[in-house]
Amino acid sequence: MNDDTGTSGLALTEDESQLQASVERFVSREYTFEHYRRTVREHQSMDREFWRQVADLGLIGACFPEDWQGYAQSGKEPFLILEQFGHGLVVEPLVSGVLAPGAVLAASGERERFADVFAGLMSGEQLLALAWTEPGQRFDSSPVTVRASKTGAGWRLNGRKSTVLAAPMAETLLVSAATEDGPSVFLVPKDTAGIESVVYQTLDGQRAADIRFNEVDVGRESLVGNAGDGLAMVQAGLDQAAALTCAEAVGAMSAALELTVDYTQTRKQFGQAIASFQAIQHRLANMAIELEYSRAMLQLLSSGMDRLPQGERGTFISGIRSKILGCARYLVSEAVQLHGGIGVTDEAAISHYFRKVTALDLAWGDARQHLERYRSTRSADYDLVAALY
Amino acid sequence: MPDSFLSEYQPFREEIREFVAEKLPDDMKERTRQGFHPTKEDMRRWTAILHERGWSAPGWPREYGGAGWSPLKRMVFEIEMANAEAPGLSPFGLHLIGPVIYTFGSEEQKARYLPAILDGSQFWCQGYSEPNSGSDLASLRTTAVSDGEHYVVNGQKIWTSEAQYADMMFCLVRTDSSGSNQGGISMLLIDMNSPGVTVRPIITQDMSHYVNEVFLEDVKVPVENLVGEENHGWQYSKFLLANERTASAYLPQSKRDLRRLRELLGQLREGDDYLTHDATLDLEVARTEIDLAAHEMMVYRIIEGAYRIDPNAAASMIKARGAGLQQRISSLWVEALGPHALPLFGSGTHESGGYGLDLSPGAMSQYLIRRAVSIYGGTNEIQYNIIAKRGLNL
Numbered sequence: 001m002n003d004d005t006g007t008s009g010l011a012l013t014e015d016e017s018q019l020q021a022s023v024e025r026f027v028s029r030e031y032t033f034e035h036y037r038r039t040v041r042e043h044q045s046m047d048r049e050f051w052r053q054v055a056d057l058g059l060i061g062a063c064f065p066e067d068w069q070g071y072a073q074s075g076k077e078p079f080l081i082l083e084q085f086g087h088g089l090v091v092e093p094l095v096s097g098v099l100a101p102g103a104v105l106a107a108s109g110e111r112e113r114f115a116d117v118f119a120g121l122m123s124g125e126q127l128l129a130l131a132w133t134e135p136g137q138r139f140d141s142s143p144v145t146v147r148a149s150k151t152g153a154g155w156r157l158n159g160r161k162s163t164v165l166a167a168p169m170a171e172t173l174l175v176s177a178a179t180e181d182g183p184s185v186f187l188v189p190k191d192t193a194g195i196e197s198v199v200y201q202t203l204d205g206q207r208a209a210d211i212r213f214n215e216v217d218v219g220r221e222s223l224v225g226n227a228g229d230g231l232a233m234v235q236a237g238l239d240q241a242a243a244l245t246c247a248e249a250v251g252a253m254s255a256a257l258e259l260t261v262d263y264t265q266t267r268k269q270f271g272q273a274i275a276s277f278q279a280i281q282h283r284l285a286n287m288a289i290e291l292e293y294s295r296a297m298l299q300l301l302s303s304g305m306d307r308l309p310q311g312e313r314g315t316f317i318s319g320i321r322s323k324i325l326g327c328a329r330y331l332v333s334e335a336v337q338l339h340g341g342i343g344v345t346d347e348a349a350i351s352h353y354f355r356k357v358t359a360l361d362l363a364w365g366d367a368r369q370h371l372e373r374y375r376s377t378r379s380a381d382y383d384l385v386a387a388l389y
Numbered sequence: 390m391p392d393s394f395l396s397e398y399q400p401f402r403e404e405i406r407e408f409v410a411e412k413l414p415d416d417m418k419e420r421t422r423q424g425f426h427p428t429k430e431d432m433r434r435w436t437a438i439l440h441e442r443g444w445s446a447p448g449w450p451r452e453y454g455g456a457g458w459s460p461l462k463r464m465v466f467e468i469e470m471a472n473a474e475a476p477g478l479s480p481f482g483l484h485l486i487g488p489v490i491y492t493f494g495s496e497e498q499k500a501r502y503l504p505a506i507l508d509g510s511q512f513w514c515q516g517y518s519e520p521n522s523g524s525d526l527a528s529l530r531t532t533a534v535s536d537g538e539h540y541v542v543n544g545q546k547i548w549t550s551e552a553q554y555a556d557m558m559f560c561l562v563r564t565d566s567s568g569s570n571q572g573g574i575s576m577l578l579i580d581m582n583s584p585g586v587t588v589r590p591i592i593t594q595d596m597s598h599y600v601n602e603v604f605l606e607d608v609k610v611p612v613e614n615l616v617g618e619e620n621h622g623w624q625y626s627k628f629l630l631a632n633e634r635t636a637s638a639y640l641p642q643s644k645r646d647l648r649r650l651r652e653l654l655g656q657l658r659e660g661d662d663y664l665t666h667d668a669t670l671d672l673e674v675a676r677t678e679i680d681l682a683a684h685e686m687m688v689y690r691i692i693e694g695a696y697r698i699d700p701n702a703a704a705s706m707i708k709a710r711g712a713g714l715q716q717r718i719s720s721l722w723v724e725a726l727g728p729h730a731l732p733l734f735g736s737g738t739h740e741s742g743g744y745g746l747d748l749s750p751g752a753m754s755q756y757l758i759r760r761a762v763s764i765y766g767g768t769n770e771i772q773y774n775i776i777a778k779r780g781l782n783l
Contacts, residue, residue: 010695011694012695074391275783278774281773281774281777281783284777284781285776286773288698288706289706289710289776292696292698293680293683294683296683296684296686296690297683299686300686303391307391319675319682320679320682323683371672371675371679372672375671375672375675380651380655380665382678383678383682384682385395385682385685387393388393389393389395389396
């Protein structure tokens with residue numbers, strides 16, 4: 001890699017390189033494959049000790065822009081950190097429990113009011129869960145079944161959310177609900193009377209929950225931003241998650257390719273390593289191309305996103321995400337195939353990368369849905385790279 | 390707004406646009422816009438116009454008459470030029486042999502050849518491939534035997550682009566067959582008017598004449614036309630390729646072609662609506678735009694050295710994917726035209742000939758000739774081999 005070419009260059013700055021290297025070292029030392037499995041099996045997918053280390057190293061704060069009271073410099077920090085988290089199969093919910101809900105609060109126009117929440121997230125002591133998915137709809141974020149009506153003292157929530165990532169370990173829920181003023185967002189402590197949750201594990205070892213709201217009464221202060229502005233706020237959170245999980249996908253692709261190259265060099269059939277067969281080599285070569293192209297796209301994403309106003313980010317993020325997640329799902333499918341039978345077992349690390357990438361794709365809008373969003377929202381002469389001019 | 394590595398070039402882009410608006414002759418622009426391969430005369434004129442501004446050789450050092458620009462600035466320039474429908478220049482002198490001559494050539498060679506390359510007055514071709522040396526170039530068998538004053542050259546070259554225009558050919562020849570294939574190759578500069586040089590056209594499936602067979606029978610080449618040292622030709626040809634790593638990505642051309650395609654979709658109706666709103670076609674166009682953006686970023690990463698894989702593997706990646714994009718875009722283009730794409734122009738004829746030819750005359754020619762992009766300069770399969778070997782250490 002080139003030397004530092006300044007903050008606007010394509011190569012990482014010295015600070016960014018140092019951050020990348022230190023997270024890489026930290027994850028490979030602390031988060032072995034065995035550690036990952038123990039976290040999922042024995043710590044309900046949330047190792048509080050590990051999370052404290054993450055916070056103490058400043059990695060959560062480094063993901064927060066200055067106007068959320070964090071200390072991100074270039075905005076590339078969360079991408080660098082999450083790429084390593086993806087590489088190491090880190091299952092703790094940095095995106096779903098911190099950065100996605102954080103982006104919703106940041107979009108509320110009331111950042112000062114939530115200073116304590118941001119501080120709690122950055123210190124690792126608090127997690128939030130963004131409750132936006134509902135039974136009966138897929139990626140449509142308009143709340144329908146969960147409704148909030150005004151009471152004398154505040155609001156009363158009824159309805160059901162499904163597959164709320166990070167909900168089992170979060171103390172507080174950020175809930176989208178239909179109101180007479182339109183979609184709105186509420187900050188609701190999870191232990192409020194009338195909330196019931198059903199907890200389960202997802203294919204990638206995360207924990208999620210379905211949440212029922214039965215006559216849940218909350219105060220006026222639980223409304224985030226203005227009533228009726230909920231869709232834009234939730235969209236800001238979903239866009240943030242859609243963008244940041246691209247970095248996790250690239251990290252996971254990179255690890256999956258490494259595992260597969262190693263495996264094909266070790267595995268012998270007909271007296272020779274299967275990596276010596278041209279049929280295998282060409283598949284690996286194409287996997288390597290898709291990984292590099294995804295890295296290039298991630299660079300466009302991390303350097304272009306902050307140059308665009310919020311309203312123009314959706315098309316940009318969706319176009320890039322459709323490419324990266326499409327490549328990622330292709331690459332891990334090939335990786336499993338080249339592993340042969342062992343590739344579909346729980347014992348093999350590669351199957352966990354296959355599951356991780358699938359989950360990243362499905363959770364925040366899959367490649368197909370983002371491609372359609374890009375297609376239908378771009379202008380006639382739209383050019384993704386123009387964000388850099 | 391934070392700066393990006395491209396934002397500083399915004400004023401430069403404006404400067405290029407103004408220059409082209411003022412200097413590019415309308416007839417030349419129209420031929421280019423229609424998708425025709427530039428004629429020899431167009432290439433000569435446009436090179437001369439650019440030379441007046443000092444822009445004909447953007448990457449050459451100033452001391453040799455170039456603009457001395459960084460590779461990134463040069464890429465920005467080429468993207469803008471293509472987008473403005475300026476004809477592509479003949480690459481063989483400006484991009485290929487020129488840098489070899491100013492790096493490895495003698496003072497006499499520099500003085501003799503560089504000025505005529507810069508102003509477009511002399512054309513070059515590249516004598517590399519032979520009938521039995523395609524992807525395995527180093528197995529070439531054209532021989533050159535020195536009699537002290539001349540090399541006497543015998544053999545045959547094939548797929549020689551623009552040989553019919555060329556005044557000179559830089560040619561790989563075998564001067565030693567005792568050791569390794571690569572070790573016995575030298576590079577000679579051959580005057581195409583020498584006795585014993587015969588050029589025979591090869592007509593490609595688009596019914597055009599770009600490529601040729603070149604027969605060399607007892608051609609006498611003065612020894613001072615040897616580039617650098619004898620038996621070092623392979624090294625110079627690798628230098629030449631390394632110099633041109635990002636050119637084989639066809640980024641400026643693909644960006645231009647995709648823009649043209651999108652404009653065309655806005656002019657064609659199907660039923661009640663323009664093709665722009667045909668969701669199945671538009672989905673493919675959208676996917677291609679995104680893939681092209683990834684390709685563009687890959688090219689910038691390679692130019693700026695901001696990547697961590699082997700440089701040869703990286704070059705192979707953009708070569709293979711660049712070829713794929715050229716083919717996909719030209720394929721979408723003829724699909725958008727449907728039956729109107731069927732008429733085929735022969736090379737050099739630009740007269741009107743019915744609806745399809747008026748609408749997009751070069752579409753079918755481009756579609757047909759771009760089948761070759763994944764074949765020449767090392768097939769895609771060779772690129773995958775290089776990626777596996779150099780990029781993945783297999």
